[in-house]
Amino acid sequence: MEADGTPRPEELPDPPRAGPAPEQEARRIEAVRRYDIPDTPPDGAFDRIAALAARLFDTPVATVTIIDADRVWFKAAYGLEGVTQTGRDPGLCTSAILTDEPLVIPDTLHDAAARANALVTGPMRVRFYAAAPITTHDGHRLGTVDVLDTRSRRIAPEQTAALTDLAALVMDQLELRLSALRMLRVERELVDVEHAARERAERDRAEIASYAALLSHPTADSRFCTLAPDPAHGFTITMTGGGHPSVFHLQPVRRDGPARAARVDLTGGMLIGVLPDVSIASRSSHGARFDETGLAAHLTHHAAANTALGAAAIIDDLTSLLATFPVGPADDVALLSLGAAPTTPGRTPAAASGTTRASTPLEEEGT
Missing domain, CATH: 3.30.450.40 (GAF domain)
Structure with missing residues (x-):
């Protein structure tokens, strides 16, 4: 110290x-x-x-x-x-x-x-x-x-x-x-989520509205689809469903098997998911239920009875079928048929054709 x-x-x-x-x-x-x-x-x-x-x-x-x-x-x-x-x-x-x-x-x-x-x-x-x-x-x-x-x-x-x-x-x-x-932070995250959901809803609303302008156009029931493939390089068709029935791929009688109509499932679904499961069917002239199974059977019969599966012939056949229904179509009907010549060795498809036809439901009596 x-x-x-x-x-x-x-x-x-x-x-x-x-x-x-x-x-x-x-x-x-x-x-x-x-x-x-x-x-x-x-x-x-x-x-x-x-x-x-x-x-x-x-x-x-x-x-x-x-x-x-x-x-x-x-x-x-x-x-x-x-x-x-x-x-x-x-x-x-x-x-x-x-x-x-x-x-x-x-x-x-x-x-x-x-x-x-x-x-x-x-x-x-x-x-x-x-x-x-x-x-x-x-x-x-x-x-x-x-x-x-x-x-x-x-x-x-x-x-x-x-x-x-x-x-x-x-x-x-x-x-x-x-x-x-x-x-x-939680409140800000919720605001961001709400803002993103609101923007997404606005985009969806605008997209749906754009389709409704399209469908209400005066020429909507008379428009046709034109297919113009490039025969020099072939072509690929991509289809997406929006509540429509399935697409069928028709094949005529071949050496390795009979004629058949194969169902092709499409991506997509009912409009904005309102109806996740829906049965689309009508009644034939005999009163039987005509659904996708009946359509597949009819198309298979068409493929077996016709050596050339032309697009126009298929449309005519289906139009004739609709005429046999007792009260006609209950809703608007749109038919689209696309056909392409088969590919031969060393060559591209020689030709392709497409045709459509649309009809509206019959008016009820008194309207």
Whole structure:
């Protein structure tokens, strides 16, 4: 001990360890990021806590700090006008987050770690320091509530407990702020989802309206389809269903098998999915139910009875079939038949033809 009461260097206590283990510090920094505090604007709640701490301990300076990876961020700084951050020098705030208990340094000049801190050696000349860690529910120490004085002093145990309570109040405010941020994010996500759904509905409405302009056109019942393939390179037909019955591929009698009408399933479905399952059928002249099975049988008979499956001949045959129904079609009927000559070795299809016919339902009596 020196004559003035100052302990000799060899009598000073060992300084606290430089920092936590790298894995523990990485998890602590993740918690700091979770609460999204550094570089945020001033908050009245934290300013009031810092001012209350200064009054309780009768100190000129009190702060609420968040310890980031490479700096100490002052969320509130009573008595430090214009100061927002400082480096992570050991001895004060950085040492205070190494333990769950409050850190009290009556005289920084007698503490081996604190006496080298910039706040002690710099213009502030801090001699007294006390801090309580701000600890999350899962044990991560985000920062401190601390009080500083330019003269050495001691505090009573009940004052230390009050400092711990102030740190707990800061943690409560951080949790409330985090909950509000999460609610805000959820609300924004819901708004984005609603906006996207509204845009999608508008696009769907516009698309449906464009089709309804098409169907109401004065020439809608007299339009025809023209197929113009390039015989030099062949052609491919892509069809998509929109609630229409299936397409049938007719094949005449061949050496390897009889004539047949093969059903070809199309992609797509009923208009905007209103009717996921629908049975499309009518009644023949004998009163029997005429559905896709009956149509397939009729087309197979046509393929077996005709050596050349011309598009026009198929349309004529189906039109004649419709004429045998007792009351005619109950809805509008559209027939489309496409035919192409088979490919011979070394040659492309010689020709292709297409024909359509449309009819409207018979008017009911009295209309």
